[in-house]
Amino acid sequence: MLRAQNLQIRRGRKIVLTDITLELKPGEVLGVLGPNGAGKSTLLGALCGELPADHGSVWLDERELSHWNGAQRARRLAVLPQVSTLDFAFRVEEVVGMGRLPYQSGRVRDEEIVAAALQAADAGHLSGRSYLALSGGERQRVHLARVLAQLWPGEAGQTLLLDEPTSMLDPLHQHTTLQAVREFADRGAAVLVILHDLNLAARYCDRLLLLEGGCPVMLDTPEQVLRPEPLKAVFGLEVLVQPHPERGHPLIIAR
Amino acid sequence: MTLLIKPRALFIGLSLLCLLAIWLSLALGPVSLPLFDTLRAALRLVGLPIAADGLEQAELILGQIRLPRTLLGLAVGGVLALSGVAMQGLFRNPLADPGLIGVSSGAALGAAIAIVGGSVFGGLPESFGPYLLSVCAFLGGLGVTALVYRLGRRNGQTNVATMLLAGIALTALAGSAVGLFTYLADDATLRTLTFWNLGSLNGASYARLWPLLLVSTGVALWLPRRAKALNALLLGESEAGHLGIDVEGLKRELVFCTALGVGAAVAAAGMIGFVGLVVPHLVRLLVGPDHRVLLPASVLAGASLLLFADLVARLALAPAELPIGIVTALIGAPFFLYLLLRGRA
Numbered sequence: 067m068l069r070a071q072n073l074q075i076r077r078g079r080k081i082v083l084t085d086i087t088l089e090l091k092p093g094e095v096l097g098v099l100g101p102n103g104a105g106k107s108t109l110l111g112a113l114c115g116e117l118p119a120d121h122g123s124v125w126l127d128e129r130e131l132s133h134w135n136g137a138q139r140a141r142r143l144a145v146l147p148q149v150s151t152l153d154f155a156f157r158v159e160e161v162v163g164m165g166r167l168p169y170q171s172g173r174v175r176d177e178e179i180v181a182a183a184l185q186a187a188d189a190g191h192l193s194g195r196s197y198l199a200l201s202g203g204e205r206q207r208v209h210l211a212r213v214l215a216q217l218w219p220g221e222a223g224q225t226l227l228l229d230e231p232t233s234m235l236d237p238l239h240q241h242t243t244l245q246a247v248r249e250f251a252d253r254g255a256a257v258l259v260i261l262h263d264l265n266l267a268a269r270y271c272d273r274l275l276l277l278e279g280g281c282p283v284m285l286d287t288p289e290q291v292l293r294p295e296p297l298k299a300v301f302g303l304e305v306l307v308q309p310h311p312e313r314g315h316p317l318i319i320a321r
Numbered sequence: 322m323t324l325l326i327k328p329r330a331l332f333i334g335l336s337l338l339c340l341l342a343i344w345l346s347l348a349l350g351p352v353s354l355p356l357f358d359t360l361r362a363a364l365r366l367v368g369l370p371i372a373a374d375g376l377e378q379a380e381l382i383l384g385q386i387r388l389p390r391t392l393l394g395l396a397v398g399g400v401l402a403l404s405g406v407a408m409q410g411l412f413r414n415p416l417a418d419p420g421l422i423g424v425s426s427g428a429a430l431g432a433a434i435a436i437v438g439g440s441v442f443g444g445l446p447e448s449f450g451p452y453l454l455s456v457c458a459f460l461g462g463l464g465v466t467a468l469v470y471r472l473g474r475r476n477g478q479t480n481v482a483t484m485l486l487a488g489i490a491l492t493a494l495a496g497s498a499v500g501l502f503t504y505l506a507d508d509a510t511l512r513t514l515t516f517w518n519l520g521s522l523n524g525a526s527y528a529r530l531w532p533l534l535l536v537s538t539g540v541a542l543w544l545p546r547r548a549k550a551l552n553a554l555l556l557g558e559s560e561a562g563h564l565g566i567d568v569e570g571l572k573r574e575l576v577f578c579t580a581l582g583v584g585a586a587v588a589a590a591g592m593i594g595f596v597g598l599v600v601p602h603l604v605r606l607l608v609g610p611d612h613r614v615l616l617p618a619s620v621l622a623g624a625s626l627l628l629f630a631d632l633v634a635r636l637a638l639a640p641a642e643l644p645i646g647i648v649t650a651l652i653g654a655p656f657f658l659y660l661l662l663r664g665r666a
Contacts, residue, residue, distance in 0.1 A: 116559055140565030147560065153413065154555050154610040164553050168565040216564065 067092065068113060068131075068143065068225040068256065072122035075105075075112050075280075083108045083280045086122070090256035092222035095248060097271035098260045099291070101301055105280040106260045107148060110229050113258065114145045127223070140168035141224075144213040148229040150205065158192045158200070158208050159184070165215035183215035184208075186250070188242045202234040210243060214250060222254035229260050244270040264318040268292050269310075276300055292316040325607050328614040335621035339395075342628035346391040347383055349632060351640050354379050363388075386525075392534065393525040394631050395624040397590045398600075400537035400582040402623025403544055405597030406616055407575045410551040412481055415605065416660070419583045419597040422576060423465040423488045426495035428587040429518060431461020433502040436514050454517070455529060455588040462584035465491055470576050479572050481558075519644030520591035522631050529589050536585040540578045541620055547571060548612035555610065593646050595653025596623055602660060626652075 073086035083105040090096060098106050111117040113124055115131045124131040126142060134142075144165070152161065159180050166176040184190045189207040192200065197208065210231055217224045228247065232240040240263070248270050251257045261267045267274055267288065274291040276284040278300045284291050297305050297318070304321040326334075348359035362379040365371045366388065373380070404419040412421065419425065435457035469491055473484030506514060550571050553561040562568045583597070600623040601615060608614050627645070630652065634643040 114563060116562070136562070136565035136567055138565075140563060143563070145560075145563040147557070150560065151413065151557050152555055154415065155605075156552075156555075156610055160552075160609075160611060161556075164549075164556060164564060167549055167553055 067127060067223060068258075069125045070113060070122065071125065073112055073119055073124065074121035075108055075117050076120040077108075081120070081280060083112060084121075085281055086112070088113075088275070088285070090225055090258055092254050092256055093251055094272045095251045095257045095259060095270060097267040097274045097288075098258060098277060099262075099264065099267055099274055099300075100277035104277040104300075106277055107229055108280070109277065110145070110227050110258070110260060114143060114227055115139075126225070137168040140216065142217075143225045144216040144227070146209055146213045146226075146228045146231055148233065150209055152197060152205075155196045155198045158189070158195050158197055161197050161208055162211045162215050165212040165218075168216065179215050179218045180211075183211040183218055186214055186246045187211035188239060188246070203236060203239060206231065206234050207239065207243065210246070214246070217250075217255060220250045220253040220255040224255040226250065226255055226257045227259075228257065230262065231259065232261070232263065232266065240266060264292060264297070264305075268316045268318065269313065288316055292318055328608055328618075331604075331608050331614070331618055332621070335618055335625065339621050339625045339628075342625045342632075343391055343395070345632055346394060346628045347387045350382075350387065350635055352382060354382065359383070389525040389527055389530050390522050390631070391628065393522050393530055393590060394628045396530070396533050396537040397522070397586040397593060398596055398623040398625070398627025399620040400533075400540055400586050400623075401593065401596040401627070402600035402619040403537075403540055403616065404579040404582045404586075405599075405623075406601040406612065406619050407544060407551075407579050408597070409601055410554055410612065411572060411575045412485065413555055413557070415602055416598070416657075419579050420492070420594075421485060421488045422579060423469040423491045423495070424462040424580050424583045425587060425592060425594075426492040426499075427465025428458040428462035428584055429592060430465070430495040430498050431457035431459070432517050432587075432591075433499045433514060434461070436510050436517065437502040437506045452529075455532075459584045459588040461495075462587060463580050465495060466576060466580035466584075470573075477569070479569060481572070516644060517591045518646070520593035520646035520649075521634070521642070521644050522590055522627075523642060525589075533585045533589040536581050540582040543574075544578055545613070545616045547574065548616055551575075551612040551616075552610075591644075591646065593627070593649055595649045595657065596627060599653045599656050600626055603656075 068090045070086050070088045074081060075083040086109060098109060100106050108117065112119060115124065126134060126139065162180045162183055163176060166179065184193060187207045187210045189211050192204055192208060197205065200208065213226060217226060232243055235243060244266055247257055247259060271288055273285065274288050275282060276291050276296060283300055284296055292307060294305050294307055297303055306319045306321055308317050310317045344359065347363055348354045348356050358376060358379045361371050362376045362383050365376065365380060366384055408419050408421055409415050409417045432454055435454040439453060469484055469487045472487035473479050503511065503514060550566045553564045553566050554571060558568050601619050604615055604618045604622050608618065630648040631645050634645045634648045637643055
């Protein structure tokens with residue numbers, strides 16, 4: 067389980083993230099919302115130990131994150147960055163197979179997991195293709211499959227951090243991807259996902275963290291966070307909120 | 322880009338190619354030996370009980386001249402190709418070259434100091450000269466690389482982009498120092514310096530061979546242990562870190578192996594360009610970028626390429642000998658351009 071205590075991050079002299087106290091619960095999808103530059107990716111970088119904390123600390127289970135050894139940490143914590151720079155012609159299943167690096171589960175088991183993870187990310191049909199021949203959205207799904215394979219099948223105690231996993235996807239795959247993430251969390255893993263689409267956040271997240279200027283504004287259920295007042299205050303956006311006619315979760319409509 | 326051949330087929334093909342290169346390299350030269358005699362003499366040299374009738378001359382040429390030269394070619398080609406793989410992995414760029422981190426220019430500077438300095442002080446005993454040259458070249462390569470690595474570090478992290486730029490700057494600096502030594506050199510040392518910069522397997526001796534064999538075997542055994550980590554590094558440094566790789570340690574090992582391998586190769590055979598750049602690229606075109614295949618296959622391909630290049634160097638203008646660096650550049654540069662233009666299309 068991943069916990070952040072009073073976390074503060076500084077870039078140069080500027081404080082870019084402050085006062086973050088957060089606990090990612092097993093089985094929960096936590097969405098992070100906020101305008102550009104609000105510190106969402108910084109938060110993700112801090113939570114995975116990539117950015118050193120200026121103040122406060124991040125804990126994985128009962129140990130500070132920096133005290134974990136690489137492979138042990140990688141079996142509990144997987145991270146999907148916003149963009150990837152892979153520029154070599156690996157085959158799709160080789161890329162996903164890299165997610166199995168922290169394990170010695172054997173070739174046969176690894177191949178099963180790679181196939182299952184690709185299926186979960188709706189990228190099974192890409193198997194055998196060269197990564198470089200894929201479109202941006204397809205690449206994004208392959209990397210999602212890679213981080214899913216890293217924690218496959220997903221259980222309590224594991225954490226998945228996703229930075230805008232739907233940014234390049236078509237509408238259908240935005241939903242299939244978040245559906246896969248949802249199912250992954252339902253098996254017990256904790257998920258933190260940075261999103262820009264308020265309606266996707268409303269539908270797939272259990273809790274939402276609203277960030278503005280590096281500070282947490284609200285951390286609550288979608289029903290509480292996705293109201294016109296906080297959205298106006300943080301995004302400067304006038305919205306109508308109505309219940310989804312079939313599902314009941316908030317539906318956000320720009321005025 | 323699709324997979325052209327299966328790894329197993331590639332290994333069989335490359336092994337056969339390498340054996341053929343060894344055979345020809347042992348047989349051909351100013352005194353060409355019949356291929357079958359070469360084979361018999363070579364088998365006798367490795368200890369098989371074969372009748373010695375009429376093989377005395379072949380055995381002498383093989384044992385004293387061709388075998389050390391062939392071994393030198395194998396080791397230099399193999400280790401240059403391996404270093405190329407390591408650097409292309411480190412910089413996550415298929416067009417990276419071992420020279421990027423300053424090891425070649427540092428070795429050139431070391432060699433220039435040894436050649437010109439040795440002739441200025443003049444007092445060095447004849448038998449010591451070649452070793453001084455090798456040792457200085459090796460230390461020069463290691464020294465400049467260490468400096469490049471040091472310049473790329475900040476807050477305990479190595480920035481490969483900074484390293485790349487530091488490598489360019491120090492290469493220019495070392496180049497100007499070499500230029501200064503060239504200016505100061507007299508005609509005889511100038512000739513030595515020039516030929517050294519073009520590389521050659523000529524004059525291979527067991528004494529100069531052992532250090533290189535030791536280093537290249539070490540590098541060839543060590544790097545494949547990092548094959549999976551190198552694969553992950555191609556995803557990006559932070560991604561590799563999230564997969565549990567000790568990225569800083571890996572980068573340090575790659576730089577160290579390259580400095581050691583290229584330093585030893587350059588010290589033994591002078592500057593030989595383009596092998597480290599072209600060979601890994603070629604192998605990647607054939608079987609894809611997986612380092613578990615790429616590393617061992619590059620050793621075989623690099624060794625074969627260098628032996629064939631040496632054959633050209635030996636035979637093209639026989640009995641005179643071309644510097645091998647000219648041959649590898651002649652093959653390598655057009656191929657590099659082809660890769661560049663193909664990538665743009």
